[in-house]
Amino acid sequence: MESEKVMNEKIDPIIWKDFSKILKPYKGDFIKLILMMVVVGALETIFPLLSKYAIDNFVEKKSTNGLISFGLIYLLGIFIFSISIYLFISRAGRLETYMAYDIRKMGFEKLQLLPLSYYDTTAVGWIMSRMTSDIQRLSETISWGLVDLSWGIAMMIGVTIAMMILNYKLALIVMTVLPFVAIVSLYFQKKILNAQREVRKINSKITAAFNEDIQGAKTTKTLVREEINLEEFSHITSNMKKSAIRATVFSSLYLPIILLLGSIGTALAINFGGNYVIRDIIGYGTLVAFISYATQFFEPIRQMATIFAELQSAQASAERVFSLLNEEPDILDRKDVIEKYGDIFKPKKENWPNIIGSVEFKNVSFSYKNGDTILENFNLQINPGETIALVGETGAGKSTIVNLFCRFYEPSRGEILIDGINYKNMPQNWIHENLGYVLQSPHLFSGTIRENIRYGDLNATDEDIIKACKLVDAHEFIMSMEKGYDTEVGEGGGLLSTGQKQLISFARAIVRNPRLFVLDEATSSIDTETERIIQDAIQNVLNGRTSFVIAHRLSTIRNANRILVIGDGKIIESGTHDELINLQGYYYNLYKNQFIDEESKNILG
Structure with a gap:
C-alpha cells in the first residue's frame, strides 16, 4: 500500500506556488481581506498617537479645550476598527468554507480519473485523511493565517515608521531583539514541521484502522479479535499521542520564547525611554506612545509565531494533499483522442464508433510496477458475441487478462484491438460505457433497489429496470418484498442476501445494454439454488455479447463458446467443454x- 513520501525539510515554495493556483479564483477576496487588515493595522498604529496627543494637550496642559472633538474622532476610529474586524471575520470564514469545498471537489475529480492500479496500491485511510482533515487544516490556515500574516506585516511596518518618527534612537534600541527572534524562528521551523508531518502521517494510519475495523466487524466477531484489535489500535493512537505532544511542546516552547523577547523589547523601551524623559529628550506622552508601540510591535511577532507554527502544519497537509492532486494516472488519453472523442467528464459520444464486439490481444505483455511479469507475448482472438471462459490456478493471469480487456490496466507491450481499433486510440470510457461487469462480491450503494439498478444507466425508465430484472430472474423476489423496487438495500447492500445482491448487480449491469460483458466468479459466493437462477440468467444476458467469464464453479461455463485454461500467463488448453473433457488434461x-466434491456434498445432504 501507498507509503508516506519523504518531504522537504524546509518551507517548500513549490508547494505554495501550486497552492496559489487554487487561490486564483479568490484573488479578489484575498485583496479585500488584506486591505481590511491594513486598515485595522493602520488604525491600531494611530491609537497610540491619539493617546500621545491626549497626554500632551489635555493631561500635561490640564486643559479640556478640544476634548469633545478628540473624543468623536477616537470613537469614529473605534467604529471603523470594529466594522473592519466584523468584515474580516465573515469574509475569512466564507473563504475557508469555499476553499475546502473547491479542494475536495478537485480531489474527488482526481480520484475519478485515477485508474484501478492506484486503488490497488493505496490504502483507503490514506485517501480519506487527505480528503478530510488535511484539506480542512489547509483551508483553515490559509484563510485565517495568511490574512493575519498580512495584518502583522502591515502593523510592524506602521509601528516601525511611527517609532522612527518619534525617536529613531529609541526605536533602534527596541528592535535590537529582532535578530534573536529570527534565530529562534529558524531553529524551531524544522522541529515543528517534522513533528507536524509525523502527526499527519499517523493520522492516516488511524483513519485506515477505523475503516478496516468497521468493514471487518463481522470477521472481528467470528475470530474473537476484539482484544487484539484494541491493542493494535491503542499502539497506533499511543504513537499519535506521543507525536502530537512532541509537536505541541515545540509550539509551546516557541511562543513563550517570542513572548519573552517581546517583553525584553518593551522593558528596553521603558528603561531607555524613562531616562530620555528625565533628561527632557522626549516628553511623557511620547514615552507612553513608545511603550504602546513596543507592545504593539511584538504583538504581531507573537501572532506570527503562532501563524508560523500553523504554517508548518499546513505545509505538512499541503504536501499530502498535493501528492494526491498531482498524482499522474497510469492510463491517460492522448490530447488528440480527447479533442476528437472527449474525456470522462465531457464525452463526445456522437463521434464514437459503435462497438460490434470483436477483440484481439496482439503480442501483449504486461508487468506490474513491482516488476512481476504476468503475460508475455499473449495472443487471443475473439469473435463478436463469443463467450470466453477463463479457468486456472490463482495467480495464473486470469484477472490480468480481464483487467487489460476492460482497460483498467494497459499492456506494457503489444496491442489490444476492439473491432480492429487499438483501444489506446479511443477514450477510456468508450469501452467502459459499453461494458457490463459483475463482481464476485457485488457492491450496492445505500438507497433503494430501483436506485441501485438505475446507477447502470441514469436515463433508464422504470420499464427498462423491470425488463432488466426479469431478464436476470430478479423481478420475482423483488416484488415479494413489501416495498418492491423501493426497498432499501442498506449500506453496501447489507439488508439483502448475497444471492439477491448478485442478481441486482446483474440487472444493474444489463440495464445499460452493454456490448461487452465480464463475470468475475459471479457464482462462487452463492447457494446452489441461486446459482441455478443465475446460470439461466447468464444464458440470457450473454447471448450476442462478447463476454469473459472467470469461473470458480465450472458448471457455470459449460455452455461457453471457448474455455481457456490459463497457466503462468499462457493458454495451456483451449476448446469447448466437451472438447476439453475428451482431451483429459488439466480441465x-x-x-x-x-464434480465428485459437489456430488459428495449432495449425498451427505
Missing part, C-alpha cells in the same frame, strides 16, 4: 474433482 481433472 478434465479439475472438472472431475469438482
Whole structure:
C-alpha cells in the first residue's frame, strides 16, 4: 500500500506556488481581506498617537479645550476598527468554507480519473485523511493565517515608521531583539514541521484502522479479535499521542520564547525611554506612545509565531494533499483522442464508433510496477458475441487478462484491438460505457433497489429496470418484498442476501445494454439454488455479447463458446467443454474433482 513520501525539510515554495493556483479564483477576496487588515493595522498604529496627543494637550496642559472633538474622532476610529474586524471575520470564514469545498471537489475529480492500479496500491485511510482533515487544516490556515500574516506585516511596518518618527534612537534600541527572534524562528521551523508531518502521517494510519475495523466487524466477531484489535489500535493512537505532544511542546516552547523577547523589547523601551524623559529628550506622552508601540510591535511577532507554527502544519497537509492532486494516472488519453472523442467528464459520444464486439490481444505483455511479469507475448482472438471462459490456478493471469480487456490496466507491450481499433486510440470510457461487469462480491450503494439498478444507466425508465430484472430472474423476489423496487438495500447492500445482491448487480449491469460483458466468479459466493437462477440468467444476458467469464464453479461455463485454461500467463488448453473433457488434461481433472466434491456434498445432504 501507498507509503508516506519523504518531504522537504524546509518551507517548500513549490508547494505554495501550486497552492496559489487554487487561490486564483479568490484573488479578489484575498485583496479585500488584506486591505481590511491594513486598515485595522493602520488604525491600531494611530491609537497610540491619539493617546500621545491626549497626554500632551489635555493631561500635561490640564486643559479640556478640544476634548469633545478628540473624543468623536477616537470613537469614529473605534467604529471603523470594529466594522473592519466584523468584515474580516465573515469574509475569512466564507473563504475557508469555499476553499475546502473547491479542494475536495478537485480531489474527488482526481480520484475519478485515477485508474484501478492506484486503488490497488493505496490504502483507503490514506485517501480519506487527505480528503478530510488535511484539506480542512489547509483551508483553515490559509484563510485565517495568511490574512493575519498580512495584518502583522502591515502593523510592524506602521509601528516601525511611527517609532522612527518619534525617536529613531529609541526605536533602534527596541528592535535590537529582532535578530534573536529570527534565530529562534529558524531553529524551531524544522522541529515543528517534522513533528507536524509525523502527526499527519499517523493520522492516516488511524483513519485506515477505523475503516478496516468497521468493514471487518463481522470477521472481528467470528475470530474473537476484539482484544487484539484494541491493542493494535491503542499502539497506533499511543504513537499519535506521543507525536502530537512532541509537536505541541515545540509550539509551546516557541511562543513563550517570542513572548519573552517581546517583553525584553518593551522593558528596553521603558528603561531607555524613562531616562530620555528625565533628561527632557522626549516628553511623557511620547514615552507612553513608545511603550504602546513596543507592545504593539511584538504583538504581531507573537501572532506570527503562532501563524508560523500553523504554517508548518499546513505545509505538512499541503504536501499530502498535493501528492494526491498531482498524482499522474497510469492510463491517460492522448490530447488528440480527447479533442476528437472527449474525456470522462465531457464525452463526445456522437463521434464514437459503435462497438460490434470483436477483440484481439496482439503480442501483449504486461508487468506490474513491482516488476512481476504476468503475460508475455499473449495472443487471443475473439469473435463478436463469443463467450470466453477463463479457468486456472490463482495467480495464473486470469484477472490480468480481464483487467487489460476492460482497460483498467494497459499492456506494457503489444496491442489490444476492439473491432480492429487499438483501444489506446479511443477514450477510456468508450469501452467502459459499453461494458457490463459483475463482481464476485457485488457492491450496492445505500438507497433503494430501483436506485441501485438505475446507477447502470441514469436515463433508464422504470420499464427498462423491470425488463432488466426479469431478464436476470430478479423481478420475482423483488416484488415479494413489501416495498418492491423501493426497498432499501442498506449500506453496501447489507439488508439483502448475497444471492439477491448478485442478481441486482446483474440487472444493474444489463440495464445499460452493454456490448461487452465480464463475470468475475459471479457464482462462487452463492447457494446452489441461486446459482441455478443465475446460470439461466447468464444464458440470457450473454447471448450476442462478447463476454469473459472467470469461473470458480465450472458448471457455470459449460455452455461457453471457448474455455481457456490459463497457466503462468499462457493458454495451456483451449476448446469447448466437451472438447476439453475428451482431451483429459488439466480441465478434465479439475472438472472431475469438482464434480465428485459437489456430488459428495449432495449425498451427505
